[in-house]
Amino acid sequence: MLSLHQLRCFLSTYEHGSLTGAADALGYAQPSVSEQIRSLERSVGAQLFRRVGRGVVPTTVADELRPHAERTLAAADDALRAVRSAARLETGTIRFGMFGTARLYAGADLVADVLERHPGVRVELVGQNSSEVFDELRRGRLEAAMIAVPSVSTDAMAVTPVARDELVYISADPEHVASPVTAQRLSRASLVMAEATWAAEDSTRIVLRRMLQETGRNPVSRIEVEDVETAVELVGRGLADSIVPRGVVDQLLPRLAPAAGWVSLRPRQYDTLAIVHRAGATLSPAARLMIELATARIVALTEKY
């Protein structure tokens, strides 16, 4: 079977015109190189050197082999270099899961942070939805992510909370936001909710469902839309009220619903923003980096509330 080691010995021998010289250059004893050349000759089925008293002389078959051997070794070297540089975060791709409000608050800044420290890398910030990200993590396609979770409890996942994100009530009707909204009032509200596709698993819904359990009523949304921006815009037009994380108020209300106001729930409700990865996994440097940077950004943003 052909091996890189054989090719290395071959090239060194070709260049030195001598097994002894090749062995010296490679740091081996002469019989070792001799044996490699012999096994190479056996695997290609042709003599590569004529043994001629003083040294060895390449045959025309060896002339034929040489450029190929060089190409092969160069390719192997490139492979090693590429992977090592990727492992050192000089090149390659960094993939990180980030969903919803976390991305809304800190996505662009996080990418900027990474590119500043590691100018050569590609960055992938993936995740359509918290539970989809969770699934990717379970399947191993994602190494780590920052997502919103209703609470900190899972089986095989290591969940590290980094910030709380208050869920607040927003409305274009000043009366609706004049005082904190109780479960009673909430259950009678006309709401627009985002994340239509993932309604059952969306962390905000889960929190609300838990809150409303006390009243014995199920939370009912009047309108379902896919993205938060649309929901906020509908609130701005007075067509419905909504429940959104506190950060969204700062980010989107001035722009999309300038007429709307907000107020806390009573009791206050929170989403938890957490770092999640498979339990028991040793994290790569890339993942550790992303976790550190994302945590710093999110903490900086949420600590002012």
Next chain:
Amino acid sequence: MLSLHQLRCFLSTYEHGSLTGAADALGYAQPSVSEQIRSLERSVGAQLFRRVGRGVVPTTVADELRPHAERTLAAADDALRAVRSAARLETGTIRFGMFGTARLYAGADLVADVLERHPGVRVELVGQNSSEVFDELRRGRLEAAMIAVPSVSTDAMAVTPVARDELVYISADPEHVASPVTAQRLSRASLVMAEATWAAEDSTRIVLRRMLQETGRNPVSRIEVEDVETAVELVGRGLADSIVPRGVVDQLLPRLAPAAGWVSLRPRQYDTLAIVHRAGATLSPAARLMIELATARIVALTEKY
């Protein structure tokens, strides 16, 4: 240390998304592939797969490695293919030593014979001079050759005579070629000899020197030129006589010296055309081919004399 075997296991694992699948495809047991992957990860200094219950999932570093691994394996494959095809004489170069009259008689035909049987090969028919060719053989730069030798006796060289080539006297003066030329007459002749540079070692000179030893005189050439063609032309102009192999008479006299005639020496003298290679060497298929073809050509040409 990186190895092709590791890369093969890596690619198979990458494609199957499973060590078991890769092992099945490669015909190994699963722990063997597992070990190869582990050692590859150690040598590149990064994790390549996340072990995730059911199967394994490539990391971004693995994504980076994959194309390089493919290139490396392809290059190794090309190397093997190139060398094997060269060994089968489908491609590559065939080098053969052939000097002087042998080449003059059969060079072009020999090349044609080789190209007909092996259309893909390059042919090198090398050799300025018998003794230079001999030297190349000693140094191993040539594997085998057909050359003119004064006699069959050497130390480390295997010399196989294939034909005799009579040395004859040529002259533009009909009287000079009216009857066989004895050593006496020869010693008084005014001769032009070829192979000026190699005079001392030229096989024709050695034969003549031996012939003239009986007369107690040294052979003296009046004119020294480099190539046989020039010598023959000078004979044609009547400026000198010469001694050339019998075949040269047929090849060159009609064209270069139509007025000249020829006659044998007395006693007749011969050059020996022989196949020469290092004693004790096992010959490559290419060399055996050239020896066979060259011998056939030379025998066919000389047997009519």
Next chain:
DNA sequence: ACGAGCCCCAGGATCTGCCTAGGAGTGTGA
């Protein structure tokens, strides 16, 4: 002719590659 240089062979220590067998974790289906 003799010594230096180079290659091959032989024998032995170590390492690598591969296998089988058994154990642990995960996901699917009854």
Next chain:
DNA sequence: TCACACTCCTAGGCAGATCCTGGGGCTCGT
């Protein structure tokens, strides 16, 4: 919910590869 199927890992052992040292033979240059 439990069990089975699937996958990976570890452990231990065997065969072959790799590499070394020491010794012999050949060639070449002095």
